[in-house]
Amino acid sequence: MDEDIRGLLEGIKDGTVSVEEALLELKKKPFEDIGYAKVDMHRKLRQGAAEVIYGAGKTPQQITGIADVMRRNGQNTILITRLSKESSEIVTKTHPMQYFEEARCGVIGEIPKASGLGRIVVATGGTSDVPVAEEAAVTATVLGNEVVRLYDVGVAGLHRTLAHLDDIMNANVIIAIAGMEGALASVIGGLADCPVIAVPTSVGYGASFHGLSALLSMLNSCASGVSVVNIDNGFGAGYLASMINHPKR
Amino acid sequence: MDEDIRGLLEGIKDGTVSVEEALLELKKKPFEDIGYAKVDMHRKLRQGAAEVIYGAGKTPQQITGIADVMRRNGQNTILITRLSKESSEIVTKTHPMQYFEEARCGVIGEIPKASGLGRIVVATGGTSDVPVAEEAAVTATVLGNEVVRLYDVGVAGLHRTLAHLDDIMNANVIIAIAGMEGALASVIGGLADCPVIAVPTSVGYGASFHGLSALLSMLNSCASGVSVVNIDNGFGAGYLASMINHPKR
Amino acid sequence: MDEDIRGLLEGIKDGTVSVEEALLELKKKPFEDIGYAKVDMHRKLRQGAAEVIYGAGKTPQQITGIADVMRRNGQNTILITRLSKESSEIVTKTHPMQYFEEARCGVIGEIPKASGLGRIVVATGGTSDVPVAEEAAVTATVLGNEVVRLYDVGVAGLHRTLAHLDDIMNANVIIAIAGMEGALASVIGGLADCPVIAVPTSVGYGASFHGLSALLSMLNSCASGVSVVNIDNGFGAGYLASMINHPKR
Amino acid sequence: MDEDIRGLLEGIKDGTVSVEEALLELKKKPFEDIGYAKVDMHRKLRQGAAEVIYGAGKTPQQITGIADVMRRNGQNTILITRLSKESSEIVTKTHPMQYFEEARCGVIGEIPKASGLGRIVVATGGTSDVPVAEEAAVTATVLGNEVVRLYDVGVAGLHRTLAHLDDIMNANVIIAIAGMEGALASVIGGLADCPVIAVPTSVGYGASFHGLSALLSMLNSCASGVSVVNIDNGFGAGYLASMINHPKR
Amino acid sequence: MDEDIRGLLEGIKDGTVSVEEALLELKKKPFEDIGYAKVDMHRKLRQGAAEVIYGAGKTPQQITGIADVMRRNGQNTILITRLSKESSEIVTKTHPMQYFEEARCGVIGEIPKASGLGRIVVATGGTSDVPVAEEAAVTATVLGNEVVRLYDVGVAGLHRTLAHLDDIMNANVIIAIAGMEGALASVIGGLADCPVIAVPTSVGYGASFHGLSALLSMLNSCASGVSVVNIDNGFGAGYLASMINHPKR
């Protein structure tokens, strides 16, 4: 945004932009207002990766409208998260998409080839954590990363975790997803030598308190290099993992 | 207690005990009231093990008085928990004792030889958990058990845990003590094939919330055979471990 | 697992196993991967007892598949917990089973004769706690234990608890199940001289906060020998009780 | 207060009170403002019982001043709660008092003879609950009640509770005081046939969370006739017990 | 129960009861076991008042069965709480009852004439609290009390509360029922000179956290003579109010 401001200031200095125009510009520029949403145009990543629509609470019509604006502005790939199968079937008529049912994600346009420094491992403690993991994995894939899935490697069966030691040791970023006691993040954090993004899930019952137990456990991890995102936030983990795997310089 | 009631009832039937006496007896019998405390006389374990005084909030004089009653009633070994060094130095004058500083426990009388089915392993995640572990270990020892200590084997350094696989596989009961994320209980629970008693500790800061994080984590353990006692309750874990290691029949 | 590693190491030494094979073996051995689940093969208990499938969130087809693998690996008895009546009717077609409706458990194969040191008492505070109790009782039975049920013996009607003093005094392990104020664990813990496994239930309303009240109450029990498992975790209590009732040596 | 308003209204009607005076009176009457406190004059109970000063956070000088106003207004007996020994020694110079150290209460003037319908039983789970119990007992005594103390009758040693069945069955009101798991209220509530006032205490550690565990437990009591006051609120329990024991008609 | 024990003991002494019979009696006597429930027979109040069935989670058939036992044991009046309209229509076929829809209570047999020392006032903060209030009011009525209803007198419209000052000043017990901020209990507690039983309700949204806000508020009431029961526990408040209004002597 700094560049934009500087450009605007230069324009004023040159006399090519009036003060009133500049103030106006400042207000209108970085998004397009289509009534029910303000569509951002400035978040393009360096690799020409996907723009994202958070689908929760949006009608298929609204999603279609936002996608219209994005395509019109030259966006090739669009990721829609928290998208129901029903909605996807309506949107796909005007914007053909691939729909990933378990991840509840749709992708309009081409999925870019994997770039980035290395691989992103997505690991889960149990099978119930898989939908969150798929949201993370699809997100990372669409943003241009090679993804390795290690599902059901929970610490109560430690041999399962250890059986994948190679993948863990070779990852550039690891997303560790678990509900209940959330110990997976600590164990993987202790084995790996790369950033570990921990995702607590709301899987469980009783004293799991809808993910609170896993959340606190992960925040208290004794392993260095572990950080935490919101409960069930697979998208956030995938997005951050991609950022780490695609450093600026 | 059933036997006592039956005996009393038989006595009434035989006419050797009057109804009034029986009622009186029922009220007076199983403890001795010394004003500031009601000293129980009926908790003797089958192995002739120790009676216990919970020292927190009692003056050295009160502890001495309770010990007096216990010794007078034929108790050989007395364990005093949560006992400060200062108090121990006063009590020891009349009731010579061994004082275990890290465990904050004193033992009057002889420590019995180890009996029971097998060994009790006491494991901690970090060094800060050791005082709770020592309370558990001294308790189990005084109650007649062989104790193996595995300290600082936290899961963030998994190789430390695995290095003691033999001890873990050979234990009859394991006490897993950890603060912060409390993952130790799950990892050990997954490796062992004996009951695991998990003790959350108040060690940690921030989102550990004085042991809440470890407590919830342990309650949600995916490993079978794990149960939990109160935060920092080393005594309770040691006592229960001894019970499991000394089955009735 | 230690034995497996040692065996593998010996094999490498003997030249009968290559390093690559060993690494491969380490990864593949203790479970069979059938896509939607990794089926463990190593948890067999000493008494040839049942293997367990946690049915929650699994389709009847998935359960059938897991049972296939287990049977193929020689498992006689399989316990399926958290299994709906509808699912049981599908699975039973290929794997005939007994279905316990209140416990929501199915058992494939023969239920073993009771072994172990003594009896396991399963007690509840009220009638609403019975489903959790049945999960515990069926689990313990399938794992080869004699089970005594004491239902609706809550402490607000103390005479009901005392009426079963014999059973309580004679038990080898007691599972105390209660919602609301959870006092049952303390009262039974004070009467019994064996390990008491407390199971808080989510029964209640208002300030019971879905089992939190009973959970905290049980963790704070003044009675020695009491430990706690997760809210509504009947299976966990039954499994642990069986472990205590079947010591290794 | 109703009577006062009615009197004032009659006075206006009779012309003996002007409207301005009435409004003024309404504002000035029911308390005396001495700067640091507004001393109420209208709370006299029917039995001529004591007025109360909540001593916490008040200097001895302030307490002396409030007592001055009360005595000047004809109050015979004054109860001062949460009063330190040091403060009591200063106040006693001008207002001779009996000081109850464990209860941390002082009483100026005569303690009235016990009146009321019957006896108030004050029971505690452990010895650490005694200071709260003494606050309740002294309060009830000063308000004109016969008090029976049953200390250290916690439910983990049920025989202790049962030994006092007579006292429990014969009470008119029972105050059940306990920390930790707070089960005492339920057990006594199940045995008694009179109102039970439960007082959770902050005694305990770990998952007692400063009395929260006992509070929730008591609120969830399955026994009918049990109600709860604030954690450690011995005074409130004693005051309410006296009210119940001294019905209006 | 004390009388029963004494009677039994006398019987043994007289030789009219054998020890075995006594032990048996002790176990069988105070309740009748009908499989799905243990029906208590000993809770009869001095005024010949109603016995109570807690209807939640019981089928109409179970309720009918319990009522059968009670009637057979000579119980005239039976109160069934938390009873749905549908269930009431089935039970009423064999046990004709009056059904109170807002209170969700059914009454089999005659409602006794009001006895007791005075009147019980049932007050609510808003109209949404009325169902809880009606449960309290019907309970108190069925237990033989005169009940005065003061609904929608919340403190945000203080004039509504004050308009009923007479009723408040003349009550023998007051039940103050409110959700949201729960201030009603304090205001009424400050005006009244009789016991106030506060019932927090789960009415509200947002930061009311399903009654937690009102619960904490009521526990912290600065007014003396206030105690609290569980959230939405209208029955408990009505039962306790009746106990206070019908003292033993």
Add this chain to the structure above:
Amino acid sequence: MDEDIRGLLEGIKDGTVSVEEALLELKKKPFEDIGYAKVDMHRKLRQGAAEVIYGAGKTPQQITGIADVMRRNGQNTILITRLSKESSEIVTKTHPMQYFEEARCGVIGEIPKASGLGRIVVATGGTSDVPVAEEAAVTATVLGNEVVRLYDVGVAGLHRTLAHLDDIMNANVIIAIAGMEGALASVIGGLADCPVIAVPTSVGYGASFHGLSALLSMLNSCASGVSVVNIDNGFGAGYLASMINHPKR
């Protein structure tokens, strides 16, 4: 109300009102009781603004009845909040109204022209917060205020907030509505120089805990001039904003 009391007192003095009448009047006056509700008549604002019916939990018939009384008492404009579309269609038959679907509000009678000192800005962090915002906006409009809507200006896209700097700087009161992290209140509070009313919303998932996260965040705002109302309480914010925008003098 003060004036009423004074008037009544003068009447008594003049002999035009008897004491009994006065007491009666005091009780009956400020509201009309129509059985299911006590309709307040005294809350009229100085600008002749709207009276309010809280529609949640009221039947269309009850709402119609309350509106009847209000109209009969001369109220021109009536705002009904938390009103479903279905209910509005019934009420509108006897009391024609405008229905605002997103706000879930109905308005009977004329919406007054905007008065007050300046403009009220209603800003939201995201589009999911709009229903709460509309409740606030409609409330403020009906109470006679000019309202400016700034929706979807969340701080994660700071340029959106800054684009509306003029509106923010020129507002007389700002209502800042946000779920999730609730940072909008602080950012706007730092930019504006007028009172900011923060409304946390229950929008979000996981660690938003139904609005708790936004609530705590807003209470901790470092910006001066920010205060907070209950989660999702759009009406409360709109009402308070109108009060601030219409000072008494």
Add this chain to the structure above:
Amino acid sequence: MDEDIRGLLEGIKDGTVSVEEALLELKKKPFEDIGYAKVDMHRKLRQGAAEVIYGAGKTPQQITGIADVMRRNGQNTILITRLSKESSEIVTKTHPMQYFEEARCGVIGEIPKASGLGRIVVATGGTSDVPVAEEAAVTATVLGNEVVRLYDVGVAGLHRTLAHLDDIMNANVIIAIAGMEGALASVIGGLADCPVIAVPTSVGYGASFHGLSALLSMLNSCASGVSVVNIDNGFGAGYLASMINHPKR
């Protein structure tokens, strides 16, 4: 700030400011960086009122330094909150100040004459709330408001509240400060017809949970026109009250 940006832009257009200078200016202008603090220069209120230093955690030397910068920039009056008596005695040597001990506030320079629309009432439930009230009162006074103090008017003694009905009815803003059950805000909110700013305090014990009880209670107030600030935040309430009392136009 808008004006500043516009000015800067005009300057660039006029050629009196270079683009580099403008960018530099933008970064340097609105505050002065003195190492340990960034001193804001732009928060001047319309009435030439005081600038504020939050004293908590600052050394007397740091406070002196900040005050130096402020005075140098032409600030006449400076309010220092959360200032200990000891610190005040050091700062006063270079910046003579009035120190308000109970409020823990110091004021450098002249206290402005009261301006604004009307009076601000500061009311407390008890005497322990007075320090928070004084912080609010001193803040409001220093910002140019007439303040009326109503202390110890808690709702458990409703006559005290009502005795000050005139002050409450005549206020332009009311600050209602209370701990424990926090009912004061609702009662005053119901009586007043102006904005009420509720301040929960951490006064209390047990289930007050350090102000949580009062906080929730106040957020749930049924009275319209009530909003809430952080626990013990007297300054925030005083500042907001002044803002409301000094509308822009």
Add this chain to the structure above:
Amino acid sequence: MDEDIRGLLEGIKDGTVSVEEALLELKKKPFEDIGYAKVDMHRKLRQGAAEVIYGAGKTPQQITGIADVMRRNGQNTILITRLSKESSEIVTKTHPMQYFEEARCGVIGEIPKASGLGRIVVATGGTSDVPVAEEAAVTATVLGNEVVRLYDVGVAGLHRTLAHLDDIMNANVIIAIAGMEGALASVIGGLADCPVIAVPTSVGYGASFHGLSALLSMLNSCASGVSVVNIDNGFGAGYLASMINHPKR
């Protein structure tokens, strides 16, 4: 660790290592046990960066001992966190160190030159957050990173944040540290295009609940690319930032 295991396996195969030796090695190798601590030897980062001692709860003698082992094993640079000034003065005698007082960190040996991809920005909301920030900054520096400090740039003074737009836009990783409402992470996350590590601090009072408010706020951040570590965990943030800034490949 994988390499070690592979090496060991190869050794066995080659006959250069016996099975017993291998098992022994596995247990002894990766750490050195010095009684009070197990010193890890395997965490060396690729850049030859520092090894870390967590100083909290360790005596100066223990720290010295651990440092001895590390130096003996060839470690050049050692970072000691949570180290008091007093302890540092003792350790420095045998292991000369630089002590960073505000960060409470000591560094033995040389601080490496900055390497890595780019710069790490450490930003705080207020001055009270600086100690946590310094812990992060010193950690990152010692691990070989260029660090830019932006302190006191809280969002309530947005111009301060914006004044540093260049630094924010040019960072490779940003550590955003804030207490109270924790909004800084969202605002910076919205401006930056690199990973943001959010550190909640326990700074604040009242409803900040020792960092809980900031923690929840940060977990709910709407900005993509934000993750969270434990409250006050400056070291964890610095360590993770360094990992991200030093990718493997």
